[in-house]
Structures are given as structure tokens and as C-alpha cells.
């Protein structure tokens with residue numbers, strides 16, 4: 001038996017999160033795509049069945065109050081909050097990430113004073129997941145701003161009296177690079193601009209510290225490391241100190257101070273509710289609520305997840321170095337722990353075909369154009385033995 005197989009065995013035997021895997025529905029496939037769609041938590045089908053058959057089927061309209069449907073966006077926001085370092089009352093769940101980027105960014109420009117206050121520039125991570133860039137361009141057109149794409153590390157030098165808002169990704173979706181949220185947030189604050197962070201690839205994988213680092217606004221999805229299911233609702237964080245002034249560009253009736261007053265004039269609700277728009281997507285939302293239960297296990301914490309995530313990605317890199325001929329792939333993800341999210345990206349020219357063969361061989365990652373093999377590591381359900389096997393099969397697949 002190779003040393004690495006033996007090492008994987010030892011690491012699994014010492015893994016404090018090993019038992020959590022039984023809370024998920026998995027098979028013999030090595031699933032390294034939890035950074036795109038997390039695996040199914042075993043309690044979700046039963047929870048959804050109850051929502052559909054009893055809450056909807058039997059209680060019908062009564063469920064808006066009796067089953068807690070109406071308050072689900074804030075209640076579930078408070079479940080997400082500790083996972084991203086936020087005190088209760090600042091996160092509302094609902095809509096897609098794209099929609100929340102729009103709310104946050106237009107809201108951020110308005111909070112900054114915008115062009116009327118001489119702040120007419122939005123800085124945006126140039127390598128961002130495309131939707132953020134598209135939405136930023138539209139938000140800029142609507143608010144009279146211009147967008148300036150740049151690398152996150154260039155932000156401190158680019159900040160100035162004209163900066164209205166800065167939209168950054170905590171972890172880059174393609175490279176897996178973890179950006180310096182504390183330092184960048186502080187620099188944005190010092191320039192009098194408003195920070196907006198996209199946490200899609202960090203929430204549920206590593207500590208975020210929204211409150212302690214003074215982040216202004218943040219958004220994220222829940223179908224990756226939070227395992228909420230396909231199309232599960234995203235969330236919006238508005239720092240408590242800004243909530244009174246947050247002026248949503250989508251002031252739907254659910255964000256009204258008195259939604260059932262049915263008044264023609266809009267009056268915003270206080271607190272996180274102000275970030276709501278229309279009727280919440282209850283089926284997806286309550287599936288997410290069930291999926292988040294795993295975080296209340298005494299053995300599960302964001303710190304434990306981060307520690308295992310780094311151990312898994314370190315071990316994968318070590319196995320790749322041992323099994324894959326030198327020069328066949330280039331590691332794109334930073335080696336330094338402080339700069340690494342919970343994924344490993346390897347570049348090679350034929351990445352698209354390699355990933356197809358790898359998936360056929362039972363190791364699921366994904367291909368990101370133009371040349372990246374992307375592997376996501378979800379510590380709640382992955383074993384070190386799977387990581388070793390993935391690297392071995394990858395080496396065979398690369399030929």
C-alpha cells in the first residue's frame with residue numbers, strides 16, 4: 001500500500017468531522033463539486049415532504065403564520081449569521097445572489113452619497129464571477145457611476161474621494177484565491193466608500209468575520225458550502241449601523257413597515273426586513289433551513305471546518321505532486337493558507353476533456369474556461385481517502 005493511502009487512513013481516523021458524513025446522501029463517487037452544488041443533507045427530503053404535505057397540503061394559507069413561513073427570511077438569516085460572523089438581525093434570506101448584488105450595490109452607492117457627493121466610481125474585482133460584473137455595470141448606469149475593474153490587491157491604491165462602492169469576492173471562483181477581507185474592508189472604510197463582499201465561495205467553508213471586520217454589505221448563495229440545494233435562496237447582509245439609511249432599489253411590499261396595510265406610499269421596515277422584496281420562495285427556503293441544521297451539531301463549527309478544509313487541500317496538493325508528472329498541470333490556487341479558499345484549481349490546456357474523463361471515472365469536479373480543473377472540498381462530508389483516490393484517478397486520467 002502506498003504511503004499516501006496509509007496517510008489518508010490515519011488522517012481519517014483522527015478527523016473530528018468524520019462522523020458528519022453520515023448526515024449527507026453520498027455514494028461511491030468522489031464529489032469535489034460542493035463549491036458549485038453541495039450534496040443533499042439526509043434530513044432535507046423529510047423536511048420538504050412535511051412542508052409540502054402538511055404545511056401546504058393541510059394547513060394551506062394558515063402556514064404563513066402557523067408554520068412560520070412569513071418570518072422565514074429573517075429566521076433563516078439568523079441561522080446563516082453565525083456562519084459568517086454576524087450578530088442576529090442583519091441578514092435576510094431570499095432572491096438569487098445576482099438580485100442581492102443589485103440591491104447591495106445600488107444601496108451602497110446611495111449610502112456613499114453617490115455622484116451628488118462626488119462619488120461616481122464603483123470598483124469591481126476584474127476576475128469576478130461574471131454575474132457580479134454584469135450587475136455592477138447596470139447598477140453603475142442606473143446611479144450615474146462608472147465601473148472600474150481591477151484586481152482586489154489594487155483596490156487600496158485605487159480608492160479615493162470619487163469611490164462610491166467596492167464590490168469584491170472573498171474567494172475567487174476560478175482560482176480559489178482568498179482575498180484579504182479585513183485589510184481591504186478597512187481601506188475602503190478609510191476612503192469613505194462602502195464595501196460589498198460576495199461570500200459565495202467562503203460562507204460555510206472558512207471564517208468570514210463580517211461584524212468584526214466592519215463589512216458594510218455582503219451577499220452570498222446557499223447552494224454551495226451551505227448545501228441548501230439547487231436554486232436555494234441567497235442572502236443579504238446590511239451592517240446594523242447602516243440599516244436605517246439602507247435605501248433598497250427593489251422596495252417590494254415584503255420590505256414595507258406594514259405590508260398588510262396595503263398603502264400606496266412606501267415606508268421601509270426597520271432592520272434586515274428592509275432587504276426583502278416579494279413573496280419568499282418557501283419550498284427552497286425551508287429546505288435550506290433543514291440543511292443548516294448540521295451546523296448545530298456540537299462537533300461542527302466554522303473553525304473545525306476551516307482546519308479540515310486546509311488539511312484536505314494540502315493533502316490533495318501533496319497527492320497531486322506525488323502522482324501527476326511534473327509540468328502536466330499548473331497549480332493556480334495559492335499555497336499559502338492565508339490566501340486559499342476551500343478549492344484547488346489546476347490548469348492544463350486540455351482541461352475540458354480531462355474533466356469529462358475524470359467525471360466518467362467517478363471523480364466529479366468541474367471545468368472552468370479556459371483551462372481550469374476545479375476541485376471543491378466540503379469538509380463536512382469528504383474523507384482524506386477520497387482525496388487520495390481523486391488525485392490517483394486524476395493522474396491516470398491525465399495520462
Ligand SMILES: Cc1ncc(COP(=O)(O)O)c(C=O)c1O
Nearest residue numbers: 096097098129131173198200221
Ligand atoms: C461568486 C459568485 N457570485 C454569484 C454567483 C451567481 O449567483 P446566482 O446564480 O445565485 O445569482 C455565483 C455562482 O453561481 C458565484 O460563484
Ligand SMILES: Nc1c(O)cccc1C(=O)C[C@H](N)C(=O)O
Nearest residue numbers: 035036037129173174200231368
Ligand atoms: N449556480 C449554478 C447553477 O445554477 C448551475 C451550475 C453551476 C452553478 C454555480 O454555482 C457556478 C458557480 N457559481 C461557480 O463558481 O462556477
